[in-house]
Amino acid sequence: MHTDPLSNVLSALADPTRRGMLARLAQGEASVTELAEPYDMSMAAISKHLKVLEKAGLVEQGREAQYRPRKLNPEPLKEVDTWLAEYRQLWEARFDRLDHYLRHLQGKSDG
Amino acid sequence: MHTDPLSNVLSALADPTRRGMLARLAQGEASVTELAEPYDMSMAAISKHLKVLEKAGLVEQGREAQYRPRKLNPEPLKEVDTWLAEYRQLWEARFDRLDHYLRHLQGKSDG
DNA sequence: TTTGTATTAAACCAATCAGTTATCAACTAA
DNA sequence: TTAGTTGATAACTGATTGGTTTAATACAAA
Numbered sequence: 241m242h243t244d245p246l247s248n249v250l251s252a253l254a255d256p257t258r259r260g261m262l263a264r265l266a267q268g269e270a271s272v273t274e275l276a277e278p279y280d281m282s283m284a285a286i287s288k289h290l291k292v293l294e295k296a297g298l299v300e301q302g303r304e305a306q307y308r309p310r311k312l313n314p315e316p317l318k319e320v321d322t323w324l325a326e327y328r329q330l331w332e333a334r335f336d337r338l339d340h341y342l343r344h345l346q347g348k349s350d351g
Numbered sequence: 352m353h354t355d356p357l358s359n360v361l362s363a364l365a366d367p368t369r370r371g372m373l374a375r376l377a378q379g380e381a382s383v384t385e386l387a388e389p390y391d392m393s394m395a396a397i398s399k400h401l402k403v404l405e406k407a408g409l410v411e412q413g414r415e416a417q418y419r420p421r422k423l424n425p426e427p428l429k430e431v432d433t434w435l436a437e438y439r440q441l442w443e444a445r446f447d448r449l450d451h452y453l454r455h456l457q458g459k460s461d462g
Numbered sequence: 463t464t465t466g467t468a469t470t471a472a473a474c475c476a477a478t479c480a481g482t483t484a485t486c487a488a489c490t491a492a
Numbered sequence: 493t494t495a496g497t498t499g500a501t502a503a504c505t506g507a508t509t510g511g512t513t514t515a516a517t518a519c520a521a522a
Contacts (some may be wrong), residue, residue, distance in 0.1 A: 403509095
């Protein structure tokens with residue numbers, strides 16, 4: 241029962257097939273059959289994966305004449321990014337410490 | 352059956368309770384009881400959530416005398432970040448277009 | 463040794479998930 | 493109209509999830 245959007249997006253992303261579809265859609269619009277092509281999976285399964293991505297807001301239906309190609313909507317990824325941003329400094333901190341350590345070593349050799 | 356680490360991390364993050372725990376651990380080490388405190392949930396449930404985070408590599412057991420306080424390991428978030436990086440330009444592109452549009456408007460008012 | 467505190471494990475339950483097959487709908491082409 | 497293609501839906505299955513309660517474990521304090 242994911243009611244919050246961020247959980248929804250993250251769990252949509254937590255599947256290699258769905259991430260693969262997003263990667264494909266990052267190249268440009270694609271039909272469902274095109275999206276299905278790389279996977280050894282029934283069309284029904286593909287359809288379900290797409291629905292998960294659509295519910296998360298990551299994929300939309302374009303309207304091209306009579307066809308309805310899917311297209312990527314990167315918007316919800318922003319939320320993931322801003323969530324991640326609060327932790328970014330934490331792993332960068334380690335680098336900073338290393339950086340300081342290296343400066344320290346350099347300082348030592350200087351004097 | 353998530354075998355790939357990225358899916359593992361993402362699905363670990365796809366839960367508000369677990370993200371809350373990470374937020375708490377970002378402040379510093381904490382015992383399981385401390386981590387459980389904000390949630391109306393059995394200790395066993397908390398323990399399970401922690402196990403999910405540990406399996407994803409996001410949380411580790413420290414060893415402080417007789418206690419085993421948990422601590423955050425931000426490492427796996429890097430993978431999420433690098434995955435996200437390939438899409439970052441996609442949502443920034445929209446901003447760029449807006450930016451260009453605004454420049455365009457400004458240019459108009461200038462000439 | 464007994465008691466209390468902190469944490470995990472086991473067994474269970476209802477809901478969700480990821481896949482299947484089979485059916486259906488819509489639209490294209492003959 | 494009759495096929496053929498594209499895609500969605502329904503019903504089912506087995507595995508996983510997120511929670512429960514009830515023990516079990518480990519250790520500290522008395």
